[in-house]
Amino acid sequence: MMNELGYCNGIENYTRYMTGKKKGEPPYTLLDFFGDDWLLVVDESHVTLPQIRGMYEGDHNRKQT
Known part of the structure; x- marks a missing residue:
């Protein structure tokens, strides 16, 4: 899908x-x-600032699960 469309929904799961x-x-x-x-x-x-905070908290939450 990446080669055909150039994007993929949920790509964060495959990085x-x-x-x-x-x-x-x-x-x-x-x-x-x-x-x-x-x-x-x-x-x-x-x-x-909320966007940067969201990146940090999202990363932190992924580490906790």
């Missing part, structure tokens, strides 16, 4: 096969692509 991660390891998030020394300037923080 470990595409990234080489082991079962139970969390998928990559946007924050994983930043280096060790970076600065985030947030405009429209009422929208952006």
Whole structure:
């Protein structure tokens, strides 16, 4: 489906096969692509911060189950 359509619903369930991660390891998030020394300037923080918080909490919840 990925080759035909370019997307797949529920792809988050298959990312470990595409990234080489082991079962139970969390998928990559946007924050994983930043280096060790970076600065985030947030405009429209009422929208952006809940999204970043959601990524963190979603990752945390996956680790707990």
